[in-house]
Amino acid sequence: MIKEEIYKYDSVYRGDFTVSAYRFNKGDKACCIVGSMRGNEIQQMYICSKLIKALGELERQCRISYGHEITVVPCINPFSMNIEKRFWSTDGRDINRSFPGNASGEPVQRVAAELLSKISGFQYGIHFTSFYMPGDFIPHVRMLETGRENTSLANLFGLPYVVVRKPRPFEETTLNYNWQLNNTSAFSIYTNETEHIDEESAGIAVASVLRFLSRMGIIKYQCHGGYIATTLDEEGLMPVYCTKGGIYRGLKRPGDEAEHGEVIAHILHPYENTVIEEVKAPCSGIVFFAHNAPLASENSVVYKLIRRLKN
Protein backbone atom coordinates (compact mmCIF):
# COMPACT_ATOMS: atom_id res chain seq x y z
CA MET A 1 0.00 0.00 0.00
CA ILE A 2 1.31 3.40 -0.94
CA LYS A 3 -0.23 6.56 0.44
CA GLU A 4 0.26 9.60 -1.74
CA GLU A 5 -0.96 13.16 -2.02
CA ILE A 6 -2.85 13.68 -5.25
CA TYR A 7 -3.76 17.32 -4.63
CA LYS A 8 -2.42 19.87 -2.22
CA TYR A 9 -2.39 23.57 -1.59
CA ASP A 10 -1.20 25.70 1.26
CA SER A 11 -3.81 27.76 3.11
CA VAL A 12 -2.46 30.63 5.20
CA TYR A 13 -5.11 30.16 7.85
CA ARG A 14 -5.56 26.38 7.91
CA GLY A 15 -2.32 24.81 6.74
CA ASP A 16 -2.23 22.23 3.97
CA PHE A 17 -5.35 21.17 2.12
CA THR A 18 -4.45 17.66 1.08
CA VAL A 19 -6.29 14.97 -0.86
CA SER A 20 -4.75 11.57 -0.18
CA ALA A 21 -4.97 8.40 -2.24
CA TYR A 22 -4.11 4.83 -1.24
CA ARG A 23 -2.70 2.64 -4.00
CA PHE A 24 -2.68 -1.14 -3.79
CA ASN A 25 -0.58 -3.27 -6.11
CA LYS A 26 0.98 -2.12 -9.37
CA GLY A 27 -0.06 -2.58 -12.95
CA ASP A 28 -3.04 -1.73 -15.10
CA LYS A 29 -5.46 0.73 -13.57
CA ALA A 30 -8.17 -1.70 -12.61
CA CYS A 31 -10.45 0.07 -10.15
CA CYS A 32 -10.67 3.41 -8.38
CA ILE A 33 -12.92 3.96 -5.37
CA VAL A 34 -13.84 7.49 -4.29
CA GLY A 35 -15.41 8.36 -0.95
CA SER A 36 -16.72 11.59 0.51
CA MET A 37 -16.74 14.61 -1.75
CA ARG A 38 -18.94 16.62 0.62
CA GLY A 39 -18.18 17.63 4.15
CA ASN A 40 -21.08 15.72 5.69
CA GLU A 41 -20.47 12.39 3.93
CA ILE A 42 -19.05 10.71 7.02
CA GLN A 43 -20.48 7.29 6.20
CA GLN A 44 -18.90 7.42 2.72
CA MET A 45 -15.46 8.16 4.18
CA TYR A 46 -15.95 5.47 6.81
CA ILE A 47 -16.75 2.85 4.16
CA CYS A 48 -13.56 3.78 2.31
CA SER A 49 -11.53 3.51 5.49
CA LYS A 50 -12.85 -0.03 5.97
CA LEU A 51 -11.99 -0.84 2.35
CA ILE A 52 -8.46 0.54 2.77
CA LYS A 53 -8.00 -1.74 5.78
CA ALA A 54 -9.43 -4.77 3.94
CA LEU A 55 -7.42 -4.17 0.75
CA GLY A 56 -4.25 -3.67 2.78
CA GLU A 57 -4.80 -7.08 4.32
CA LEU A 58 -5.50 -8.68 0.93
CA GLU A 59 -2.35 -7.10 -0.47
CA ARG A 60 -0.26 -8.49 2.38
CA GLN A 61 -1.69 -11.91 1.61
CA CYS A 62 -0.88 -11.47 -2.14
CA ARG A 63 -4.55 -11.78 -3.00
CA ILE A 64 -4.70 -8.80 -5.34
CA SER A 65 -4.25 -10.19 -8.84
CA TYR A 66 -0.89 -9.59 -10.52
CA GLY A 67 -0.84 -6.50 -12.72
CA HIS A 68 -3.96 -4.90 -11.27
CA GLU A 69 -3.87 -1.59 -9.41
CA ILE A 70 -6.61 -0.48 -7.05
CA THR A 71 -6.78 3.10 -5.77
CA VAL A 72 -8.96 4.42 -2.94
CA VAL A 73 -9.48 8.16 -2.36
CA PRO A 74 -11.38 8.30 0.94
CA CYS A 75 -12.02 12.05 1.25
CA ILE A 76 -11.82 14.88 -1.27
CA ASN A 77 -12.85 17.72 0.99
CA PRO A 78 -11.27 17.50 4.47
CA PHE A 79 -11.56 21.28 5.08
CA SER A 80 -15.37 21.16 4.84
CA MET A 81 -15.56 17.94 6.85
CA ASN A 82 -13.62 19.53 9.70
CA ILE A 83 -16.07 22.43 9.98
CA GLU A 84 -19.17 20.28 9.36
CA LYS A 85 -20.15 22.07 6.17
CA ARG A 86 -21.58 20.04 3.26
CA PHE A 87 -20.11 22.08 0.41
CA TRP A 88 -16.85 23.95 -0.25
CA SER A 89 -15.78 25.72 2.91
CA THR A 90 -15.55 29.23 1.46
CA ASP A 91 -17.99 29.70 -1.43
CA GLY A 92 -20.40 26.81 -0.84
CA ARG A 93 -19.84 25.17 -4.23
CA ASP A 94 -20.33 21.46 -4.70
CA ILE A 95 -17.30 19.54 -6.00
CA ASN A 96 -19.65 16.92 -7.41
CA ARG A 97 -21.26 19.60 -9.60
CA SER A 98 -17.91 20.87 -10.88
CA PHE A 99 -16.60 18.15 -13.19
CA PRO A 100 -14.69 17.99 -15.48
CA GLY A 101 -13.26 21.02 -13.70
CA ASN A 102 -10.59 23.43 -14.84
CA ALA A 103 -6.96 23.14 -13.70
CA SER A 104 -6.48 26.89 -13.99
CA GLY A 105 -9.97 27.88 -12.79
CA GLU A 106 -11.50 28.56 -9.40
CA PRO A 107 -10.60 26.47 -6.31
CA VAL A 108 -13.37 23.87 -6.63
CA GLN A 109 -12.80 23.55 -10.38
CA ARG A 110 -9.11 22.93 -9.70
CA VAL A 111 -9.85 20.17 -7.20
CA ALA A 112 -12.28 18.54 -9.66
CA ALA A 113 -9.87 18.77 -12.61
CA GLU A 114 -6.92 17.47 -10.61
CA LEU A 115 -8.94 14.62 -9.13
CA LEU A 116 -10.33 13.60 -12.52
CA SER A 117 -6.86 13.63 -14.10
CA LYS A 118 -5.50 11.42 -11.30
CA ILE A 119 -8.37 8.91 -11.38
CA SER A 120 -8.89 8.72 -15.14
CA GLY A 121 -7.84 5.68 -17.10
CA PHE A 122 -9.26 3.18 -14.60
CA GLN A 123 -11.39 0.42 -16.02
CA TYR A 124 -13.92 0.68 -13.19
CA GLY A 125 -14.84 3.62 -10.98
CA ILE A 126 -16.91 3.40 -7.80
CA HIS A 127 -18.19 6.49 -5.98
CA PHE A 128 -19.86 6.44 -2.58
CA THR A 129 -22.13 9.43 -2.58
CA SER A 130 -25.24 10.88 -0.95
CA PHE A 131 -28.66 12.11 -2.02
CA TYR A 132 -29.72 15.76 -1.86
CA MET A 133 -32.88 14.98 0.11
CA PRO A 134 -32.70 13.71 3.72
CA GLY A 135 -33.49 10.02 3.78
CA ASP A 136 -32.42 6.40 3.70
CA PHE A 137 -32.31 4.06 0.72
CA ILE A 138 -32.20 0.34 0.23
CA PRO A 139 -28.47 -0.04 -0.61
CA HIS A 140 -28.21 0.13 -4.39
CA VAL A 141 -26.00 0.92 -7.35
CA ARG A 142 -27.01 3.98 -9.31
CA MET A 143 -26.00 4.72 -12.86
CA LEU A 144 -26.59 7.71 -15.08
CA GLU A 145 -27.96 6.87 -18.50
CA THR A 146 -25.20 8.14 -20.77
CA GLY A 147 -25.41 5.47 -23.44
CA ARG A 148 -22.24 3.97 -21.98
CA GLU A 149 -23.72 2.61 -18.76
CA ASN A 150 -23.53 -1.14 -18.22
CA THR A 151 -26.24 -2.47 -15.91
CA SER A 152 -25.00 -6.05 -16.27
CA LEU A 153 -21.74 -5.08 -14.62
CA ALA A 154 -23.64 -3.23 -11.90
CA ASN A 155 -25.39 -6.52 -11.06
CA LEU A 156 -22.05 -7.97 -9.99
CA PHE A 157 -22.02 -5.90 -6.80
CA GLY A 158 -24.73 -8.23 -5.53
CA LEU A 159 -26.81 -5.38 -4.09
CA PRO A 160 -30.58 -5.77 -4.28
CA TYR A 161 -31.19 -3.02 -6.83
CA VAL A 162 -29.58 -1.19 -9.73
CA VAL A 163 -31.20 2.15 -10.51
CA VAL A 164 -30.78 3.89 -13.85
CA ARG A 165 -31.51 7.59 -14.01
CA LYS A 166 -31.72 9.93 -16.98
CA PRO A 167 -29.22 12.72 -16.24
CA ARG A 168 -30.66 16.18 -15.69
CA PRO A 169 -28.51 19.06 -17.02
CA PHE A 170 -26.81 19.66 -13.68
CA GLU A 171 -25.85 15.98 -13.42
CA GLU A 172 -23.57 16.29 -16.44
CA THR A 173 -21.11 17.89 -14.03
CA THR A 174 -20.92 14.91 -11.66
CA LEU A 175 -17.97 12.56 -11.27
CA ASN A 176 -20.06 9.59 -12.39
CA TYR A 177 -21.03 11.23 -15.70
CA ASN A 178 -17.53 12.47 -16.46
CA TRP A 179 -15.90 9.18 -15.54
CA GLN A 180 -18.16 7.52 -18.08
CA LEU A 181 -17.22 10.08 -20.73
CA ASN A 182 -13.59 9.17 -19.99
CA ASN A 183 -14.34 5.49 -20.70
CA THR A 184 -14.42 4.34 -17.08
CA SER A 185 -17.37 2.11 -16.18
CA ALA A 186 -18.73 4.21 -13.32
CA PHE A 187 -21.02 3.19 -10.48
CA SER A 188 -22.43 5.30 -7.65
CA ILE A 189 -23.27 3.37 -4.50
CA TYR A 190 -25.87 4.61 -2.03
CA THR A 191 -26.21 3.18 1.44
CA ASN A 192 -28.17 4.18 4.49
CA GLU A 193 -26.90 7.24 6.27
CA THR A 194 -24.64 10.11 5.37
CA GLU A 195 -23.89 12.20 8.45
CA HIS A 196 -23.86 9.27 10.88
CA ILE A 197 -22.13 5.94 10.76
CA ASP A 198 -24.34 2.94 10.12
CA GLU A 199 -22.23 -0.18 10.67
CA GLU A 200 -24.66 -2.57 9.01
CA SER A 201 -24.93 -0.73 5.71
CA ALA A 202 -21.21 0.11 5.79
CA GLY A 203 -20.54 -3.62 6.01
CA ILE A 204 -22.92 -4.28 3.10
CA ALA A 205 -21.14 -1.63 1.02
CA VAL A 206 -17.67 -3.01 1.73
CA ALA A 207 -18.81 -6.55 0.93
CA SER A 208 -20.40 -5.39 -2.33
CA VAL A 209 -17.18 -3.76 -3.53
CA LEU A 210 -15.04 -6.76 -2.58
CA ARG A 211 -17.58 -9.03 -4.33
CA PHE A 212 -17.39 -6.92 -7.47
CA LEU A 213 -13.57 -6.86 -7.45
CA SER A 214 -13.52 -10.62 -6.94
CA ARG A 215 -15.97 -11.24 -9.79
CA MET A 216 -13.91 -9.03 -12.11
CA GLY A 217 -10.80 -11.08 -11.25
CA ILE A 218 -9.06 -8.15 -9.55
CA ILE A 219 -8.84 -9.76 -6.11
CA LYS A 220 -9.02 -13.31 -4.84
CA TYR A 221 -11.70 -13.20 -2.20
CA GLN A 222 -14.37 -15.63 -1.12
CA CYS A 223 -17.66 -14.06 -0.25
CA HIS A 224 -21.39 -14.56 -0.07
CA GLY A 225 -22.98 -14.28 -3.53
CA GLY A 226 -25.27 -11.40 -2.65
CA TYR A 227 -28.48 -10.63 -4.50
CA ILE A 228 -29.46 -11.06 -8.11
CA ALA A 229 -30.21 -7.38 -8.62
CA THR A 230 -33.42 -5.95 -10.01
CA THR A 231 -32.83 -3.06 -12.41
CA LEU A 232 -35.15 -0.09 -11.91
CA ASP A 233 -35.75 3.04 -13.91
CA GLU A 234 -35.85 5.88 -11.38
CA GLU A 235 -38.82 7.43 -13.15
CA GLY A 236 -40.75 4.24 -12.41
CA LEU A 237 -40.50 4.71 -8.65
CA MET A 238 -43.71 5.98 -7.06
CA PRO A 239 -43.15 9.17 -5.02
CA VAL A 240 -45.31 9.57 -1.92
CA TYR A 241 -45.89 13.14 -0.78
CA CYS A 242 -47.14 14.61 2.46
CA THR A 243 -49.68 17.38 2.04
CA LYS A 244 -49.07 19.06 5.40
CA GLY A 245 -46.00 20.42 7.15
CA GLY A 246 -45.13 19.36 10.68
CA ILE A 247 -43.32 16.77 12.77
CA TYR A 248 -42.68 13.67 10.70
CA ARG A 249 -43.22 10.14 12.02
CA GLY A 250 -42.37 7.49 9.47
CA LEU A 251 -43.85 4.04 9.99
CA LYS A 252 -41.85 2.16 7.35
CA ARG A 253 -38.16 1.57 6.75
CA PRO A 254 -36.39 0.92 3.45
CA GLY A 255 -37.09 -2.65 2.39
CA ASP A 256 -40.47 -2.81 4.17
CA GLU A 257 -43.60 -3.78 2.27
CA ALA A 258 -46.52 -1.35 2.01
CA GLU A 259 -50.05 -2.17 0.95
CA HIS A 260 -52.22 0.13 -1.13
CA GLY A 261 -54.04 2.50 1.24
CA GLU A 262 -51.96 1.56 4.28
CA VAL A 263 -50.94 4.41 6.58
CA ILE A 264 -47.16 4.65 6.23
CA ALA A 265 -46.42 7.96 7.98
CA HIS A 266 -47.98 10.53 10.25
CA ILE A 267 -47.56 14.28 10.17
CA LEU A 268 -48.04 15.70 13.64
CA HIS A 269 -48.98 19.23 14.60
CA PRO A 270 -45.69 20.73 15.82
CA TYR A 271 -47.19 22.23 19.00
CA GLU A 272 -50.21 20.05 19.82
CA ASN A 273 -48.96 16.51 19.06
CA THR A 274 -52.10 15.65 17.12
CA VAL A 275 -52.02 13.74 13.85
CA ILE A 276 -52.84 16.25 11.12
CA GLU A 277 -52.19 13.89 8.23
CA GLU A 278 -52.06 10.16 7.71
CA VAL A 279 -49.84 9.54 4.69
CA LYS A 280 -51.17 6.51 2.82
CA ALA A 281 -49.43 4.31 0.28
CA PRO A 282 -50.79 5.13 -3.20
CA CYS A 283 -49.92 1.62 -4.39
CA SER A 284 -48.65 -1.67 -3.03
CA GLY A 285 -44.91 -2.06 -3.12
CA ILE A 286 -41.58 -1.99 -1.35
CA VAL A 287 -40.14 1.08 0.33
CA PHE A 288 -37.05 2.11 -1.62
CA PHE A 289 -36.46 5.54 -0.11
CA ALA A 290 -37.70 6.84 3.24
CA HIS A 291 -37.48 10.43 4.52
CA ASN A 292 -35.59 10.43 7.82
CA ALA A 293 -35.64 14.02 9.06
CA PRO A 294 -37.74 14.86 12.12
CA LEU A 295 -39.60 17.64 10.28
CA ALA A 296 -41.28 17.70 6.88
CA SER A 297 -42.60 20.53 4.72
CA GLU A 298 -45.76 20.29 2.64
CA ASN A 299 -45.13 18.57 -0.71
CA SER A 300 -42.05 16.74 0.53
CA VAL A 301 -41.39 13.33 -0.93
CA VAL A 302 -41.43 11.14 2.16
CA TYR A 303 -41.18 7.78 0.41
CA LYS A 304 -40.36 6.32 -2.96
CA LEU A 305 -41.96 2.94 -3.57
CA ILE A 306 -41.09 0.14 -5.94
CA ARG A 307 -44.50 -0.72 -7.32
CA ARG A 308 -45.45 -4.35 -6.94
CA LEU A 309 -46.46 -5.95 -10.19
CA LYS A 310 -50.06 -7.18 -10.20
CA ASN A 311 -50.54 -10.94 -10.38
Next chain:
Amino acid sequence: MLETVASFALPVGERVNIKRNRLAPKEQAEGQKRIAVVTGIHGDELEGQYVCYELIRRINRNYTELNGIVDVYPAMNPLGVDAVNRHIPMYELDMNRMFPGGEGGTPWEHVAGQVIDDICGADLCIDIHSSDIFLREIPQVRINPEYASKLLPLAKQLNADFIWVGNSSAVRPSSLSHTLNSRGTPCLVVEMGAGMRITKEYGEQLLDGIFAVMAKLGIWTGRVKGVSNPMVSTDGEVTVIHCEKSGVFIPDIQHWTGIFEGDHIGDIINAYTGEIEEEIFSPVSGTVFTMREYPVVSPGSLIARILGGGR
Protein backbone atom coordinates in the same frame (compact mmCIF):
# COMPACT_ATOMS: atom_id res chain seq x y z
CA MET B 1 -51.76 43.64 -7.11
CA LEU B 2 -49.83 41.29 -4.83
CA GLU B 3 -50.48 37.65 -5.65
CA THR B 4 -48.92 34.39 -4.52
CA VAL B 5 -47.72 32.26 -7.43
CA ALA B 6 -46.33 29.36 -5.40
CA SER B 7 -46.65 28.39 -1.78
CA PHE B 8 -46.10 25.53 0.61
CA ALA B 9 -46.24 24.98 4.37
CA LEU B 10 -43.04 24.72 6.38
CA PRO B 11 -43.04 22.36 9.36
CA VAL B 12 -43.53 24.92 12.15
CA GLY B 13 -46.28 27.48 11.64
CA GLU B 14 -44.99 29.26 8.54
CA ARG B 15 -45.56 29.23 4.78
CA VAL B 16 -43.14 29.90 1.95
CA ASN B 17 -44.85 32.32 -0.43
CA ILE B 18 -43.39 33.30 -3.78
CA LYS B 19 -45.13 36.58 -4.47
CA ARG B 20 -45.62 38.62 -7.58
CA ASN B 21 -46.75 42.24 -7.77
CA ARG B 22 -48.70 42.68 -11.01
CA LEU B 23 -49.00 46.22 -12.27
CA ALA B 24 -51.48 46.41 -15.13
CA PRO B 25 -53.31 49.23 -16.89
CA LYS B 26 -56.76 49.95 -15.54
CA GLU B 27 -58.17 49.18 -18.95
CA GLN B 28 -56.86 45.92 -20.22
CA ALA B 29 -56.79 45.36 -23.95
CA GLU B 30 -56.05 42.32 -26.04
CA GLY B 31 -52.45 42.02 -27.17
CA GLN B 32 -51.02 43.96 -24.27
CA LYS B 33 -47.38 43.12 -23.71
CA ARG B 34 -45.96 41.71 -20.47
CA ILE B 35 -42.56 42.07 -18.84
CA ALA B 36 -41.38 40.07 -15.80
CA VAL B 37 -38.70 41.43 -13.47
CA VAL B 38 -37.27 38.69 -11.28
CA THR B 39 -34.69 38.77 -8.51
CA GLY B 40 -33.69 37.07 -5.28
CA ILE B 41 -32.97 33.61 -6.71
CA HIS B 42 -29.79 33.80 -4.64
CA GLY B 43 -30.57 35.00 -1.14
CA ASP B 44 -27.34 36.98 -0.75
CA GLU B 45 -27.89 39.08 -3.90
CA LEU B 46 -29.78 42.20 -2.93
CA GLU B 47 -29.18 44.74 -5.72
CA GLY B 48 -32.54 43.78 -7.26
CA GLN B 49 -34.45 44.76 -4.12
CA TYR B 50 -33.92 48.46 -4.73
CA VAL B 51 -34.73 48.03 -8.44
CA CYS B 52 -38.06 46.34 -7.63
CA TYR B 53 -38.99 49.03 -5.10
CA GLU B 54 -38.12 51.90 -7.38
CA LEU B 55 -39.71 50.32 -10.47
CA ILE B 56 -43.03 49.90 -8.67
CA ARG B 57 -42.79 53.37 -7.12
CA ARG B 58 -42.13 55.10 -10.44
CA ILE B 59 -44.93 53.22 -12.20
CA ASN B 60 -47.37 54.01 -9.41
CA ARG B 61 -46.42 57.69 -9.65
CA ASN B 62 -47.29 57.79 -13.38
CA TYR B 63 -49.76 54.94 -13.67
CA THR B 64 -51.50 56.37 -16.73
CA GLU B 65 -48.30 55.85 -18.72
CA LEU B 66 -48.55 52.09 -18.21
CA ASN B 67 -49.72 50.36 -21.37
CA GLY B 68 -48.87 46.76 -20.56
CA ILE B 69 -48.35 44.35 -17.70
CA VAL B 70 -45.34 44.56 -15.38
CA ASP B 71 -44.87 41.55 -13.11
CA VAL B 72 -42.35 42.06 -10.31
CA TYR B 73 -41.00 39.07 -8.35
CA PRO B 74 -38.68 40.49 -5.65
CA ALA B 75 -37.77 37.23 -3.92
CA MET B 76 -37.75 33.86 -5.65
CA ASN B 77 -35.93 32.48 -2.63
CA PRO B 78 -37.54 34.44 0.23
CA LEU B 79 -36.08 32.20 2.95
CA GLY B 80 -32.58 32.78 1.58
CA VAL B 81 -33.08 36.56 1.38
CA ASP B 82 -34.34 36.71 4.94
CA ALA B 83 -31.82 34.25 6.39
CA VAL B 84 -28.80 35.72 4.52
CA ASN B 85 -28.28 32.48 2.66
CA ARG B 86 -27.28 32.31 -1.00
CA HIS B 87 -28.80 28.89 -1.40
CA ILE B 88 -32.09 27.38 -0.34
CA PRO B 89 -31.88 26.89 3.40
CA MET B 90 -32.38 23.31 4.66
CA TYR B 91 -31.20 21.70 1.41
CA GLU B 92 -28.34 24.12 0.60
CA LEU B 93 -29.32 23.82 -3.05
CA ASP B 94 -28.66 26.50 -5.64
CA MET B 95 -32.10 27.50 -6.89
CA ASN B 96 -30.61 28.56 -10.23
CA ARG B 97 -29.62 24.92 -10.81
CA MET B 98 -33.09 23.43 -10.38
CA PHE B 99 -35.08 24.82 -13.28
CA PRO B 100 -37.36 23.79 -14.94
CA GLY B 101 -38.23 22.04 -11.67
CA GLY B 102 -40.82 19.33 -11.53
CA GLU B 103 -42.25 16.55 -9.40
CA GLY B 104 -40.63 13.80 -7.37
CA GLY B 105 -38.03 15.98 -5.63
CA THR B 106 -38.03 18.68 -2.98
CA PRO B 107 -40.92 21.14 -2.57
CA TRP B 108 -38.61 23.72 -4.12
CA GLU B 109 -38.44 21.85 -7.41
CA HIS B 110 -42.23 21.98 -7.48
CA VAL B 111 -42.04 25.73 -6.80
CA ALA B 112 -39.48 26.19 -9.58
CA GLY B 113 -41.90 24.56 -12.01
CA GLN B 114 -44.77 26.82 -10.90
CA VAL B 115 -42.62 29.92 -11.29
CA ILE B 116 -41.61 28.94 -14.81
CA ASP B 117 -45.27 28.37 -15.71
CA ASP B 118 -46.14 31.80 -14.34
CA ILE B 119 -43.46 33.68 -16.28
CA CYS B 120 -43.69 31.75 -19.56
CA GLY B 121 -45.40 33.74 -22.28
CA ALA B 122 -44.02 37.10 -21.15
CA ASP B 123 -42.54 39.25 -23.90
CA LEU B 124 -39.39 39.67 -21.81
CA CYS B 125 -38.04 38.52 -18.48
CA ILE B 126 -35.20 40.33 -16.70
CA ASP B 127 -33.48 38.21 -14.03
CA ILE B 128 -31.41 40.49 -11.76
CA HIS B 129 -28.38 39.06 -9.96
CA SER B 130 -25.56 40.73 -8.04
CA SER B 131 -22.59 38.44 -8.39
CA ASP B 132 -21.84 37.04 -4.92
CA ILE B 133 -20.01 38.28 -1.85
CA PHE B 134 -16.65 37.56 -3.49
CA LEU B 135 -16.80 39.67 -6.67
CA ARG B 136 -18.01 43.10 -7.76
CA GLU B 137 -19.46 43.51 -11.25
CA ILE B 138 -20.20 46.56 -13.38
CA PRO B 139 -23.82 46.59 -14.61
CA GLN B 140 -23.82 43.97 -17.33
CA VAL B 141 -26.14 41.68 -19.23
CA ARG B 142 -25.23 38.04 -19.68
CA ILE B 143 -26.47 36.02 -22.61
CA ASN B 144 -26.03 32.39 -23.57
CA PRO B 145 -24.51 32.25 -27.08
CA GLU B 146 -27.32 29.88 -28.09
CA TYR B 147 -29.82 32.78 -27.88
CA ALA B 148 -27.52 35.71 -28.71
CA SER B 149 -29.11 36.71 -32.01
CA LYS B 150 -32.55 37.03 -30.44
CA LEU B 151 -31.45 38.64 -27.17
CA LEU B 152 -28.72 41.09 -28.18
CA PRO B 153 -31.08 43.80 -29.54
CA LEU B 154 -33.06 43.70 -26.28
CA ALA B 155 -29.91 43.63 -24.13
CA LYS B 156 -28.59 46.78 -25.81
CA GLN B 157 -31.68 48.65 -24.57
CA LEU B 158 -30.99 47.88 -20.90
CA ASN B 159 -28.49 50.69 -20.30
CA ALA B 160 -25.81 48.25 -19.15
CA ASP B 161 -22.12 49.01 -19.47
CA PHE B 162 -21.30 45.63 -20.87
CA ILE B 163 -22.91 42.62 -22.55
CA TRP B 164 -21.20 39.31 -22.02
CA VAL B 165 -22.11 36.63 -24.53
CA GLY B 166 -20.75 33.49 -22.92
CA ASN B 167 -21.47 30.40 -20.89
CA SER B 168 -21.46 31.94 -17.43
CA SER B 169 -23.28 29.97 -14.75
CA ALA B 170 -26.35 32.25 -14.68
CA VAL B 171 -27.25 31.37 -18.29
CA ARG B 172 -26.39 27.66 -18.42
CA PRO B 173 -28.91 24.82 -18.63
CA SER B 174 -30.91 24.40 -15.40
CA SER B 175 -30.93 28.18 -14.81
CA LEU B 176 -34.12 30.23 -14.92
CA SER B 177 -32.89 32.14 -17.96
CA HIS B 178 -31.91 29.09 -19.99
CA THR B 179 -35.19 27.38 -19.23
CA LEU B 180 -37.27 30.42 -20.24
CA ASN B 181 -35.23 31.04 -23.40
CA SER B 182 -35.50 27.38 -24.37
CA ARG B 183 -39.29 27.72 -24.07
CA GLY B 184 -39.46 30.81 -26.23
CA THR B 185 -39.71 33.47 -23.51
CA PRO B 186 -36.77 35.86 -23.91
CA CYS B 187 -34.83 36.25 -20.68
CA LEU B 188 -31.92 38.58 -19.98
CA VAL B 189 -29.68 38.09 -16.95
CA VAL B 190 -28.36 41.23 -15.29
CA GLU B 191 -25.32 41.03 -13.03
CA MET B 192 -24.28 44.13 -11.12
CA GLY B 193 -22.67 45.15 -7.87
CA ALA B 194 -21.72 42.67 -5.18
CA GLY B 195 -23.49 40.25 -2.88
CA MET B 196 -25.02 41.54 0.38
CA ARG B 197 -24.77 45.13 -0.86
CA ILE B 198 -26.99 47.62 -2.66
CA THR B 199 -25.33 50.06 -5.04
CA LYS B 200 -27.98 52.71 -5.61
CA GLU B 201 -26.38 54.23 -8.71
CA TYR B 202 -26.28 50.83 -10.42
CA GLY B 203 -29.96 50.40 -9.58
CA GLU B 204 -30.80 53.80 -11.07
CA GLN B 205 -28.81 52.98 -14.20
CA LEU B 206 -30.66 49.70 -14.69
CA LEU B 207 -34.04 51.32 -14.00
CA ASP B 208 -33.44 53.76 -16.85
CA GLY B 209 -32.77 50.72 -19.03
CA ILE B 210 -35.85 48.84 -17.87
CA PHE B 211 -38.08 51.82 -18.68
CA ALA B 212 -36.35 52.17 -22.05
CA VAL B 213 -36.95 48.54 -22.93
CA MET B 214 -40.54 48.79 -21.66
CA ALA B 215 -41.04 51.76 -23.97
CA LYS B 216 -39.54 49.80 -26.85
CA LEU B 217 -41.99 46.95 -26.17
CA GLY B 218 -44.91 49.41 -25.91
CA ILE B 219 -45.48 48.74 -22.20
CA TRP B 220 -44.52 52.28 -21.12
CA THR B 221 -45.64 55.46 -22.88
CA GLY B 222 -43.90 57.90 -20.54
CA ARG B 223 -40.65 59.70 -21.25
CA VAL B 224 -37.50 57.63 -20.96
CA LYS B 225 -33.85 58.52 -20.83
CA GLY B 226 -31.39 57.62 -23.56
CA VAL B 227 -29.42 54.47 -22.98
CA SER B 228 -25.68 53.99 -23.17
CA ASN B 229 -23.98 52.04 -25.90
CA PRO B 230 -22.58 49.01 -24.09
CA MET B 231 -19.38 47.16 -24.79
CA VAL B 232 -20.06 43.66 -26.09
CA SER B 233 -17.77 40.78 -25.21
CA THR B 234 -17.47 39.89 -28.87
CA ASP B 235 -15.62 43.23 -29.25
CA GLY B 236 -12.59 41.65 -27.61
CA GLU B 237 -11.46 38.73 -25.54
CA VAL B 238 -12.34 38.17 -21.89
CA THR B 239 -9.23 37.41 -19.81
CA VAL B 240 -9.82 35.87 -16.39
CA ILE B 241 -7.16 36.32 -13.70
CA HIS B 242 -6.88 33.88 -10.80
CA CYS B 243 -4.40 34.00 -7.95
CA GLU B 244 -2.08 31.11 -7.21
CA LYS B 245 -1.47 31.71 -3.50
CA SER B 246 -3.53 31.81 -0.34
CA GLY B 247 -3.75 34.99 1.73
CA VAL B 248 -5.41 38.41 1.60
CA PHE B 249 -5.87 40.34 -1.65
CA ILE B 250 -5.00 44.04 -1.52
CA PRO B 251 -6.02 45.71 -4.81
CA ASP B 252 -3.93 48.37 -6.46
CA ILE B 253 -6.46 49.36 -9.15
CA GLN B 254 -10.05 50.52 -9.26
CA HIS B 255 -12.96 48.51 -10.60
CA TRP B 256 -14.26 49.50 -14.07
CA THR B 257 -11.03 51.05 -15.17
CA GLY B 258 -8.69 50.72 -18.13
CA ILE B 259 -5.34 49.06 -17.56
CA PHE B 260 -2.33 48.14 -19.65
CA GLU B 261 -0.44 44.91 -19.98
CA GLY B 262 1.99 44.66 -17.06
CA ASP B 263 0.04 47.00 -14.76
CA HIS B 264 0.05 46.00 -11.11
CA ILE B 265 -3.42 44.72 -10.15
CA GLY B 266 -2.68 43.96 -6.51
CA ASP B 267 -0.87 41.72 -4.04
CA ILE B 268 -1.69 38.64 -2.02
CA ILE B 269 -0.26 39.40 1.40
CA ASN B 270 0.45 37.20 4.41
CA ALA B 271 -0.78 38.70 7.69
CA TYR B 272 1.34 36.27 9.73
CA THR B 273 4.71 36.96 8.09
CA GLY B 274 4.37 40.50 6.78
CA GLU B 275 5.39 39.27 3.34
CA ILE B 276 3.87 39.46 -0.11
CA GLU B 277 2.96 35.95 -1.24
CA GLU B 278 2.13 36.91 -4.82
CA GLU B 279 2.20 40.02 -6.96
CA ILE B 280 -0.48 40.09 -9.63
CA PHE B 281 0.05 41.91 -12.90
CA SER B 282 -2.27 42.24 -15.85
CA PRO B 283 -1.35 39.94 -18.72
CA VAL B 284 -3.33 42.12 -21.18
CA SER B 285 -4.51 45.65 -21.81
CA GLY B 286 -8.22 46.28 -21.45
CA THR B 287 -11.05 47.21 -19.09
CA VAL B 288 -11.60 45.58 -15.70
CA PHE B 289 -15.27 44.65 -15.50
CA THR B 290 -15.09 42.17 -12.60
CA MET B 291 -13.04 42.83 -9.47
CA ARG B 292 -12.36 40.80 -6.33
CA GLU B 293 -14.47 42.14 -3.45
CA TYR B 294 -13.87 39.68 -0.60
CA PRO B 295 -10.21 39.88 0.42
CA VAL B 296 -9.43 36.36 1.68
CA VAL B 297 -8.31 34.12 -1.20
CA SER B 298 -7.02 30.64 -1.87
CA PRO B 299 -5.27 29.28 -4.97
CA GLY B 300 -7.66 29.70 -7.90
CA SER B 301 -9.74 32.52 -6.44
CA LEU B 302 -10.93 34.87 -9.15
CA ILE B 303 -9.23 38.27 -8.92
CA ALA B 304 -10.40 40.11 -12.03
CA ARG B 305 -11.93 39.78 -15.48
CA ILE B 306 -10.65 42.05 -18.20
CA LEU B 307 -12.26 42.79 -21.55
CA GLY B 308 -9.89 43.74 -24.28
CA GLY B 309 -7.23 41.17 -24.68
CA GLY B 310 -4.89 43.48 -26.59
CA ARG B 311 -1.25 42.88 -25.72
